[in-house]
Amino acid sequence: MRIKHFYHIAMLLAVGMAISCAKDKEPEPHATDLPYGEAYITDSVRYEENHMTAYNFAYPSKDPYGNDIMLSGTITLGDSVKAHAYAKALLLYNHYTVYRADQCPSKGNLTEQKFIASQNLITISPDYYGFGSTGHHNQAYCFSQANAQASVDALLAAKKIMSAKGYSWGDMLFNIGYSQGGQTSMGVVRLVAEKYPDIHITYTFAGAGSYDLPETYRQFFSSTIAGMPSTVVSVLLAYNEFKGLGASRNQMFKEPVLSHIDDWILSKRYTREEIDNKIGTLSFAEYIADEMIDTTSNFFLKFHNAFDQDNICKGWTPRGNEKIMLFHSSKDITVPVANTENLYNFLISNGVPESNIDLQIHDIEGNDANPAHEKAATTFSLLTLTKMVEMLNNQ
Numbered sequence: 001m002r003i004k005h006f007y008h009i010a011m012l013l014a015v016g017m018a019i020s021c022a023k024d025k026e027p028e029p030h031a032t033d034l035p036y037g038e039a040y041i042t043d044s045v046r047y048e049e050n051h052m053t054a055y056n057f058a059y060p061s062k063d064p065y066g067n068d069i070m071l072s073g074t075i076t077l078g079d080s081v082k083a084h085a086y087a088k089a090l091l092l093y094n095h096y097t098v099y100r101a102d103q104c105p106s107k108g109n110l111t112e113q114k115f116i117a118s119q120n121l122i123t124i125s126p127d128y129y130g131f132g133s134t135g136h137h138n139q140a141y142c143f144s145q146a147n148a149q150a151s152v153d154a155l156l157a158a159k160k161i162m163s164a165k166g167y168s169w170g171d172m173l174f175n176i177g178y179s180q181g182g183q184t185s186m187g188v189v190r191l192v193a194e195k196y197p198d199i200h201i202t203y204t205f206a207g208a209g210s211y212d213l214p215e216t217y218r219q220f221f222s223s224t225i226a227g228m229p230s231t232v233v234s235v236l237l238a239y240n241e242f243k244g245l246g247a248s249r250n251q252m253f254k255e256p257v258l259s260h261i262d263d264w265i266l267s268k269r270y271t272r273e274e275i276d277n278k279i280g281t282l283s284f285a286e287y288i289a290d291e292m293i294d295t296t297s298n299f300f301l302k303f304h305n306a307f308d309q310d311n312i313c314k315g316w317t318p319r320g321n322e323k324i325m326l327f328h329s330s331k332d333i334t335v336p337v338a339n340t341e342n343l344y345n346f347l348i349s350n351g352v353p354e355s356n357i358d359l360q361i362h363d364i365e366g367n368d369a370n371p372a373h374e375k376a377a378t379t380f381s382l383l384t385l386t387k388m389v390e391m392l393n394n395q
Contacts, residue, residue: 036060036068036069036070037060037070038060039057039058039059039060039157039158039160039161040057040058040161041055041056041057041161042056042057042058042072042133043055043056044056045108047110047114047117050078050114050117051078051079051080051117051118052076052077052078052079052113052114052117053076053077053079053082054074054075054076054110054113055074055075055076055161056072056073056074056106056132057072057073057074057075057157057158057161058070058071058072058133059071059072059073059153059154059157059158060153060157061149061150061153061154062146062149062150062153063129063134063137063140063146064129064140064143064146064242065242069129069134070133071126071127071128071129071132071133071134071150071153071154072106072126072127072131072132072133072134073105073106073124073125073126073127073132073150073154073157073158074105074106074110074113074124074125074127075122075123075124075125075158075161075162076110076113076114076117076122076123076125077117077121077122077123077167078117078118078119078120078121079117080118080120081120081121081122081167085166085167085168086167086168086169087120087121087122087167087168087169087170088119088120088121088169088170088172088392088395089120089121089122089169089170089171089172089173089174089202089392090121090122090123090124090155090158090159090169090172090173090174091116091121091122091123091124091173091174091176091388092123092124092151092154092155092173092174092175092176092185092188093105093112093113093123093124093125093176093177093181094126094147094151094175094176094177094180094181094182094184094185094188095109095125095126095127095128095177095180095181096177096178096179096180096181096377097141097179097180097228097231097234097272098131098272099230099234099265099268099270099271099272099275100268100269100270100271101131101135101268101269103131103271104127104128104131104132104135105125105126105127105132106127106131106132106133107131107132110125112381113125116385119388119389119392120392121174122158122162122167122169124154124155124158125154126147126150126151126153126154127150128140128146128147128150128151128184129146129147129150131268135268138237138238138241138266139234139238140238140242141180141231141234141235141237141238142180142183142210142213142231142234142235142238142310143238143239143242143310144183144184144186144187144190144211144310144312145187145190145191145310146242147180147183147184147187148184148187148188148190148191149191151184151185151187151188152188152191152192152196152199155173155199170395171200171202172202172203172391172392172395173199173200173201173202174201174202174203174204174205174388175188175189175201175203175204175205176204176205176384177205177206177207177209178206178207178208178209178327178377178380178381179207179208179209179334179335179373179377180209180210181207181209182206182207182208182209182211182327183206183209183210183211183312184209185204185205185206185209186204186206186209186211186312186324186343187312188201188204189201189204189206189318189322189324190312190316190318193316193317193318193319193322194316201322201323202323202391203323203324203325203387203388203391204322204323204324204325205324205325205327205380205383205384205387205388206324206325206326206327207326207327207328207376207377207380207384208327208328208329208332208334208335208339208340208373208376208377208380209312209335209339209340210235210335210339211311211312211313211339211340211342211343212311212312212313212338212339212342212343213235213307213308213310213311214304214307214308214311215313215336215338215339215342216335216336216338216339217304217307219336219338220232220284220336221284221293221295223333224283224284224285225282225283225284225333226282226284226333226334227282227332227333227334227335227371227372227373228272228276228334228371228373229257229276229279229281229282229287230264230265230272230275230276230279231272231334232284232287232288233253233257233261233265233279233287234265236252236253236288236292236303237252237261237265237266239303239306239307240252240303243306243309245302245303245306247299247302247303249261250289251289251291251292251299252288252289252292253287253288253289253292254286254287254288254289256278256279256280256287257279257287260278264278264279282333312343312346313339313342313343313345313346314346317350317351318347318350318351318352319352320351320352320353321356322347322352322356323356323357324347324352324356324357324358325357325358325360325383325384325387326340326343326344326357326358326359326360327340327360327361327362327376327379327380327383328340328341328360328361328362328376329361329362329363329364329366329372329373329375329376330361330362330363330364331363331364331365331366331372332366332371332372332373332376333371333372333373334371334372334373335373337361340359340361341361344357344359358387360380360383362376362379364376364379
């Protein structure tokens with residue numbers, strides 16, 4: 001549930017692959033070691049070739065258990081914003097699946113932010129729980145409610161920080177994410193509808209997210225394969241830990257995954273591709289324990305019910321004026337297209353006009369080297385950029 005480089009082709013066309021930066025960086029404290037309180041900038045990084053500055057920041061939020069905690073994220077803005085202290089819009093960027101510790105925004109993984117820096121936006125990018133300042137904890141993988149809370153709190157904190165620095169911006173707010181970021185972006189839509197009446201999202205771009213985890217696992221069972229096995233392992237680990245399901249590892253996994261979870265997954269030493277290569281198979285039954293696959297067992301039902309509690313395709317009322325692009329490849333075996341189809345049907349049946357939802361289902365094929373899930377991300381990014389720039393120009 002990750003893309004290699006969101007906006008990859010656009011980057012090649014627009015700014016090339018050679019990117020360097022000069023850092024102006026103070027020692028970074030662990031935000032979780034500091035008292036829960038006000039947001040503040042921890043350090044700044046200058047990306048001269050991209051004409052962009054990044055401000056890493058700590059901010060108050062909640063951990064997956066609902067406890068107060070300080071999380072981390074990054075605010076990025078191009079020189080056009082710095083020169084005039086005014087941005088056309090805010091962009092909340094929800095990142096895709098990452099595993100290695102240095103792949104989160106505050107550690108410098110800013111490929112997308114570098115590209116869009118020229119669009120006169122202020123971009124806010126949360127790390128999510130388990131990365132950045134909370135990197136010594138396990139990540140809350142595909143926990144849409146926890147990650148959405150991290151994103152909304154990052155948005156609110158970044159607005160305070162930038163306002164205090166003398167910046168201002170227009171009324172537009174974009175909410176963007178692909179894969180895990182797509183799930184998070186729709187989690188943000190849900191959270192804002194439920195708890196934040198003063199936040200108005202202009203447009204949400206959600207690509208290939210696991211909005212309906214129970215359906216995702218039903219699809220895996222019926223097809224017997226999952227496109228990126230690392231993501232299956234990570235979902236089970238996260239829900240078992242943060243929902244307190246009490247499963248032992250050998251109830252969830254078979255060898256070789258069983259003996260290598262701490263090294264391959266939890267150490268945050270490897271990328272998604274490296275972990276999937278270590279697992280070495282797409283066959284669900286070769287690394288998931290038989291007890292976990294028995295859909296009639298009470299053990300399986302505990303996980304199913306936990307997934308369903310985080311299901312974005314049920315249990316809430318969207319705002320009737322939401323404007324959303326939903327994107328997916330019908331050939332995706334990492335996040336089945338049924339996720340987007342179910343979400344679309346839920347939104348329509350709960351008051352969002354069909355005219356407000358741009359449903360984009362594409363037959364994008366993949367291969368072993370470039371799975372459909374990742375290949376489709378390029379199309380998603382180009383559609384997103386085209387629509388966003390058009391809206392900015394029509395202000």
